Amino acid sequence: MTDHSEFIVSDDWLKARLGEPNLSVLDASWYLPAAKRNAREEYEKSHIPGAVFFDHDKVCDETSGLPHTLPSPQNFAGFASAMGVNADDIIVVYDSIGFFSAPRAWWMFRVMGAKNVYVLDGGFSKWKEKHYPVTSEPTQVKKTVFKVDFDANKVVLIDEMRQLVDGKTTQIADARNHKRFLGEEAEPRPGIRSGHMPGAHNIPFATLSEDGNFKDLSKVKTIFKDAGINVAAPVVTTCGSGVTAAVLALALESLGNHNVRLYDGSWSEWGSKKDTPVVTGNDGDK
Missing domain, CATH: 3.40.250.10 (Rhodanese-like domain)
Known part of the structure; x- marks a missing residue:
């Protein structure tokens, strides 16, 4: 075993691959209510080029009465497909902090059958510190069909x-x-x-x-x-x-x-x- 997680990629690694086919980048930022921050609004103002927003408050079972219950496989497939994500894509998720909410999206995609899912080390904060490209332009999403292989x-x-x-x-x-x-x-x-x-x-x-x-x-x-x-x-x-x-x-x-x-x-x-x-x-x- 190396001293580096196989599930984590660096900002240099991601920057070199932006725009490649079969690469899906997801902004999975989320905050506790006490933070008084709106993750979607922040995404719309600034995000990594090509990233789509992963909404933890929507990609869930909203009928459960609990904050973030895992949606059914069928519903998750609908969410992922609407985000333009295929199960065989290289999926990179990040959040604004680094290791807070992004691993939840990482876990969900893996539970639903995606194999190549990674978390961006340092998150969006480190990305911006390096003056790597950001944009406020909406990402054009091509809807796809996410094939679920749920591991209950x-x-x-x-x-x-x-x-x-x-x-x-x-x-x-x-x-x-x-x-x-x-x-x-x-x-x-x-x-x-x-x-x-x-x-x-x-x-x-x-x-x-x-x-x-x-x-x-x-x-x-x-x-x-x-x-x-x-x-x-x-x-x-x-x-x-x-x-x-x-x-x-x-x-x-x-x-x-x-x-x-x-x-x-x-x-x-x-x-x-x-x-x-x-x-x-x-x-x-x-």
């Missing part, structure tokens, strides 16, 4: 998550910041309890990158090990709404662990239930 095994739903927690049968990695994990900081969405699942381990997603760049895999492995996670064993990742859990999934896959699953409802679902076990403090963080 990569997704954990609430009933199975209850069994995994009750039976302590797998490792759980929570990507939220440490204060939210401990229950010392209120959740950003109303009506959701604070704390974490019994037995969960905390790996705040922000610890895996520095200045928007993904850390070397040797450092990533140490972060998981120090948090009590065996990176060679099965892991279920979770977070607030299923977005940054994908950062942990990307990290674990980069370390060669292909038995990584994501709890799609995440804390927005678990913390809103009245009968799901919740602990606070360091009880499960070991």
